[in-house]
Structure formats: C-alpha cells, structure tokens
Amino acid sequence: MILCERPYWLPLGACCLSTLLGACMRVGPDFQPQRESWSEHWSSASIEQVTSIATQADEQPDARQWWRVFGDENLEQLIAAADENNGDLKIAALRVIEARAQLGIALAGRYPQVQQANADVLASARKRHDGFDPRSGAYFQYGLGLSIGWELDFWGRFSRAIESADASFFAAQDNREDALVLVHAQVADTYFTLRTTEARLRIARENAQLQKRSYEITQKLFKSGETDELDLQQAKTQYLGTLSSVPVFESQIAVARHALGVLLGRPPGPLPELDVQPAKAGVVPLIDRAVLQDVPAKLLLRRPDVRAAEQQMAAQSALIGVAKADLYPSVSLVGSLVWSASSLTGAPSTLAVVGGPSITWNLFDHGRITNNVRVQDARLQQLIVAYQNTVRDAAREADDAATALSAALQRDTILHDAQGAAQRSLTLANTIYREGYSDFQRVLDAQRALSAQQDAFVVNRGNAVSSLIALYKAVDGGWDRDQPLIDPATRTQMQRRTDWGDLLDEPASPSAAQGPGYQPQGPTR
Template identity: 80%
Template sequence: MHASRIRRPRLTDCVIVGLASLLSGCMRVGPDFHPQHEPWSEHWSSTSLEQVTQQAPQPDVRQWWRMFGDENLERLMEQADAGNGDLQIAGLRVIEARAQLGIALAGRYPQVQQASAEALASAQKRSDGFDPRSGVYLQYGAGFVVGWELDFWGRFARAIESADAAFFAAQANRDAALVLLHAQVAETYFTLRTGEARLRIARENAQLQKRSYDIAQKLFKAGETDELDFQQANTQYLGTLSSIPELESQIVLAKHALSLLMGRPPGPLPELGVSSGKGGVIPLVDRAVLQDVPADLLLRRPDVRAAEYQMAAQSALIGVAEADLYPSVSLLGTLGFSASSLKGSPSTLAVAIGPSVVWNVFDHGRITNNVRVQDARLQQLTVAYQNTVREAAREADDAATSLIAASRRDAILNEAQGAARRSLTLASTIYREGYSDFQRVLDAQRALFAQQDAYVVNRRNAVGSLIALYKALGGGWTTRQPLVDAATRQQMQQRTDWGDLLNEVSVPSEGAAR
C-alpha cells in the first residue's frame, strides 16, 4: 500500500485565516475621491451666452451640425467617424484601458502560482554483483505552490478603483476626440464653402473690371483719354485677377484637409455632392440650441470629465502607496507528491497551509515619500482640472461674444455691399455722361469687391463662432461607429486572443460618464 502524509492545519492557523478573510477588503487606506467642483461652475452662465442660446429639444446638441440642414456636411461627418485615424487611436486606448482594468482585477486572485515536476533516474546493483534487470529505477514528484495576499488594507481594491477610473477617462478622451473631430470637419467644410463663395465674387468682379479695362483701353487708343485711366484700370483688374489662384489653392487645401479628417489620402470627395461647387452664401445661424443649461453642459464636456476621472484614478493610487506602510497578510499553501518506481517504496502526499505576514519596517521613509509623491500628483491634477473648467468657460464666453459681434456686423455689411453696388452704378453712369473722371469708377469697383468679400468672410466668422460655441460646451460627443471597426477587430484577433473584450466594450455615453 502507498503511504501518505498530510499535515493538518492547526486551530490557530484556522483562526488567523478566518479573521484575515473576514477583514479582507473591508478596510481601505487612503482618501476616498470627491469631485472638486468650484462653486461658480455649478451655476455658471454669462450675458453673452444668454443672448446667443435658446432652450429647445431639437436639434440635439450631440449632433448640432444638423441645424445647418446641409446633407453634404452630414455625409462628411459620417465618413469622418468611420475613417478618422485619431478617433481610431482613441478607441483603441479605451480597449487598452479595459485590458489594464483586467490586470487590476486579477489582484483578487492568488498572486503566486507555481507548479513543478521532476523525475530522477538512478542505478542500483545487488551486493552479489548480479543485476538481472539493469538495476535502474525512477524517482518522480510534483508540487504546487499558491500564495494569496489578502486585501487587508484595500491595496488591490484601490488599484481596481484607479484602473476603473482610468478606463472611464479613456472613454471621455474618446468623446473629446469626437467633439474635436466634428468641430474640425465643420470648420474645414465651411472654409471650403467660404473659399468657393469668395472665388465666385472675385471672378464676377474680375469680369466687371475687365469690361472697364476694355473700355479704358479703347478710349486710350482712340485718343479720348490719357494713359493714366488705362493703366489704373489695368492695375485694378490684374490685382483682382491675382487673387483667384490663391482662392483656388485655399479650396484645394480645404479638400485635402477634409480627406485627411476622413482617413483618406488627398483625392475626390463624392460626399460634397454637386451643390458644393455652386459657392452659395454661407448660412447665418445666430443662436445655439441647447437642451440643458450651460453650467451642466460645461461640466459634462468630455475633456472636463476626463480630467475628473484622472483625479479619481490618482486619488486611488494614494491608497495603493499607503497600503505599503502596513503589513501584508498572505495565505501560503503547498501541495507536493513524490513516488518511486521501486517495488514496495511508499508514495508521499504533503499538504501545508498557513498565514504569512510581511512588513517593510525599514522602508518607512521610502514608502512615506512615495505616498507624498502620489498626493502631490493628485493636487497637480486637481489644479489642472480647475484650469480646464475655467478654460472651457472662457472658450464658451469668447465664442458667444464673437458670434454676437459677427451677427451685428452681418446686417451692416449687407447694407454696405448694397450701397457699394449702387455707388458703382452711379459712378459708371456719371462717367459715361462725362461728369466725372474714371477714378471714381475704379474706387467704386474696389469698394464693391471689398464689401462683398468682407460680407462673406464675416458670415464665415459667424459660423466659426457658432461651431466654437458648440465645441466649448462639449457638443458632438456621440457616434454610431463602434470603438473598433470590423477590419481592425479581425486583424487584432488574428494576432492575439482577445476573447470577448473587443465586443464587450460599449460606446461611451453621457450617462455613464456622470
């Protein structure tokens, strides 16, 4: 028969283990995180914001660009969500943070897991020298060691808390990437539209000035006027003509920028459709439609939420560092088996279990200063969070102020371009009738070109201010696209066993962030 020896745990061991298990996870050293909202941010607003915002259910601030009613812009947004490289990286960082959270969660399980096996061949001869069976026999054994540090002081719980906050921070950073992407697409699109409108104006004025140049040339050749009128008309016409290549270049560059935002090389943009080439008037929208008060939108802004989650993650790391000041209580267990091929030799099964206490008594100075380091980092993040909120408020107020100014200038510039058009008509009539010189016609043409161009540029500034306002309030943080697209998911799964992780992580939502 095989003999076995099992070491039974003593009563004192059972008592210690029971108490340790009872207290495991019940104590958490370090501070519990509390949001550091400044009093002003809870009820913040401004006179400028009140003038340019209105409460309404539609359009949703998460898709604010729909208020322009531009199908081209909406198609560009969808393509940018699907192909933008920065957004894809932000989504992969969410996956990375989720895997990091899985590492932290592993602290709940035994930290030491070792298995070993060995076999030894030995030769043995009988005393009379006769060895009918070669005299070789085997000794073999196997062992398993488990060490489980109990979360007596909440070290692992705090680590999980930190990783969890970092995971939500990664989600908020992806939301912030969406906000930035949508603002950039809209900005670039209206830069393109503005370039087309300015190009149309430049070509129309060039044609108008070309007619004046032709008239001046004929009169000069006929001897009815001197060369001055002819050269002035030629100078003005060529100056306007020279602006056309620059505007054409701006349009091409804007298209290149849109291609990059959509994750493509420079090339055709079928999303623009046929209406984009018409160079229509830039829309004027002087109100931002909000579903909530500015103060709440400000605190829900993705980069503000990310800064707050980073504070929470760092706060938990203080507890992780502080847990090193206290003894670590672990359960150690071993299981061993050994046997031999010799007939009649016994096999052995040994089991041992008991507590272990480790205390870094002589590292008190290092540990204490590490706690201080983590606390200083938390304070830095606290100040950074408060600065982020203040900067967000400044951006929103600046955008609102600029929108008010652009809206006021719109009516004035529209009236100014009408007056300039009328002035040119009068100046041309008086010149043809011989009551005025050609200089007044040139001045009127120059004024008309300048006022028409200023009107379009101001419309572009108004749209840019509206986009900046929505961006400052965190609008546009949602998308229907998954964190990882199908092609990327397939590529990653071919390299690594991701299990269900690539499918489990959901698209961040406003509710989850709060």
C-alpha cells in the same frame, strides 16, 4: 508553518478574511469631487443672447449631432466618413481597449497567484549485493510540486488599484468622446472654410470680369485719344490686382480639401462626399442661435474633457492609497502541495500539503515609502488644479464663441446693407462717368469698394458659422456614442495577433467586468 492532510477550510476561510479586511481597512483618501462653487450656476450675457434651451416640442437635433442644424448632406456625409476612418478616433478607441486590459490586470490582484510549479521524472537503479542487473534494478521516481501565495488585501492595496484602473477606464472613454467632439468640429469648420473660400473665389472672379470690361473700355478710349494713359494704367492695375487673388483662393480651396481628406483618414484626393448636394458649393449659411439641451453650467461639467479630468483625479486619489499600503505589513497566505511516487513495487506514494501565513514589513524603507506617498499626493493636487483650469477654459471658450457669434450676427446686417450700397454706388459712378460728369477714378473707387464689401460680407458669414461651431463644441456638443469602438478590419487584425477574449466587444461599463457586488469608490456614471 502548518502541516495538514485535509486543509479544505483554508481557501474558504482566507477568502472570507480577505474580503472582510479589504472592505474594512482601506488606507488612503476616498475621492471627493473638487468643483468650484461658481461652476454650478455659471452663465453669461453673451451666451444667453445667442442660445435657447430646447423644449420637448423643439424639433432641433440633439446637441450631440449639432451639425444637422445646417441641413447640409455634404457635411453629414463627411462627418460619417470621419467617424469611420479618422486616425485620432481610432487611437482614442484603442486606448479604451488598453485601459480595459489594464483594469483586468488590476482585478487579477484579488486572486491567488501560482508562484512555482514543477514536475520531474527521475530514473534510478538499485545496487544489489550480488551485482548490478539493469533489467531488475532500474526504477523511476515521479514528483510534482505546486506553490501558491495569496496576499490578503489587508490595507486595501488591491481594491485601491482596482479603483484607480476603473477611473482610468472611464477617463479613456471620456477622452474618446472628447476626440469625437474635436474631430466633428474640425470637419465642420474645415468644410465651411472651404465653402467660404469658394464664395470668395466666385466674388473675385465676378469682380475681375467686371474690372476687365472697364479695362478694355479704357484701352479703346486711350487708343482713340479720348482719355489719357493714367485711366488705362489704373484700370489695368485694379483688374490685375483682383485677378491675382484668384490663384490664392484656388490654392486655399485645395488646401482645405487636403485637410478634409486627412480628417477622413485618406490621402489627398477626390472627395465624393462634397458632391452629394452640388448646390451647396460656395454657400455659407447663417444660423443665429444655438439650441442647447440644458443650461450652460451643467453642459460645461458634462464636457468629455472635463469628465476625463475628473476621472484622472479619481484614479490618482486611489494611487495614494496604494502607496500608503506599503507603510503597513503585508499579510499573505502561502502554501505548497508536493506529491511523489516511485515505480518500485510496494513503494508508497506521498502527498504533503504545507500552508500558513506569511508577514513581510519594509521597516527600513519608511523614508522611501513616505516620500512616495507625498509624490502621489502632489500629483493629485496637480490634477485638481488642472481640472479647475479645464473648467475655466471651457467657460472661456463658450463665452468667447458666444461673443464672437453675437458680433458676427450684428455685422451681418450692416455688411449686407453696405454691400447693397456699394453695388448702387458702382451703378451711379458708371452712369455719371459715361455722361461725362466725373472722371474714371470714381468708377475705380466704386469697383474697389464693391469687391471689398462683398468679400467682407462672405468672410463675416464664415466667421459666424465658425463661432457657432465653436459654441456647440464648448458646451458639450458633438460626441456620439453610437459609433462602434473598434471597426471590423482593426478587430480582425488584432485578433490574428493576440487572444483578446471579449475585451474588443462594446463594454457596457467597467462594473460589468468586475463582477457582481463590486462598488467603485471613484465617480461613476
């Protein structure tokens, strides 16, 4: 140890040395993206068939707000309400705040740490040869001590930890955007499920009313002896069977409303957003094409869940370096400052400054440290495979959605024509029956066919809308960063409990918090 009186050069020299060594001796691997070659140029015939690339003159809304293609203010109001109150979105935003605080913990490792500070005041007395006099023999002794330790980032332990926390912060932001994608898709899908069920309910009621008239006619004919009981019972069976579907659809509508309420962060109850455009009730639109802002291959790699998976790889890659740093000696600068004084007249006060380097090395923990490095590397490899699976799943989701949309569009024309033919068949069957050229069974068959074709047409329309939503979701659609990270009520509640400083403000990027000159080694935006 070195005893010195004016060691003003020590902190500055140590800072320069730490910065130099930390920049030049970073153990562990530097992160490298693990993208497969096929993902750079991927596409499919199904996607090309049902998508187009937006041009500058295209008036279609941005894919981040794809739900506006439906021109439905009810849906836009629902999504706006979900953005404000959805519980999953709030949790995802709070995880961004948590990751930002974790980044602050990692950044603190670059600075000296106060290891011990103490102060004391002692009352003492001197013993005189002529006896003890408390009034003249009592005195006070004061002392103040401060110990500081500063581990130099000799092997990049702290810079790798900052790199990992930086990537984790980005991953938290990406996960929040992924939550936005999921919530927007769920709200839209549930909304159009509701509209499809409303349309099916309307069809069931209309057909039940039609079949009720037939039943009443056969009932009168049976009472007058003009027909047998078979026609009466068959008409009654078909009418009651159709009528029984009405409570089922009403129940499904109530369940869809409950699901929308939960997505909006509310208990089951009224949804005034559904009444913004009353004419949209029971209307299922048909949109035959998704307008994208880029080619599918690039959009897949920009999906929030894909970006989050890549950032998680970067964070884990840096942790390998943190683990490897334990294999090498730890170099620290330690120092103590001790001041003491006394109330005795003429007693001198003393100030002692002690400082010097300290080296620690876990020579006998080599096996534990080596295996910890292997653990971190195995975790990285798992995340690499998980990332590749995420990209493949994203491609599959997009291709599946495009294939389903293409099939639904083809069926739409066929089912529309079949619905018209069924309507015409019922008209002819009623005419022939009234004129006595056929039995009542043909009327029943025509009614059953009309009900089935009308229902199939509406269901297929709903499937087409659902497939379009899934396609937009699969190709990076539905995330919008215009929403505030923390709502005012949550901010106030958290600030009452804890001093958050500026961590609850909207972060521009992690590098802004890390100070000028910091260059993250992981992937950046």
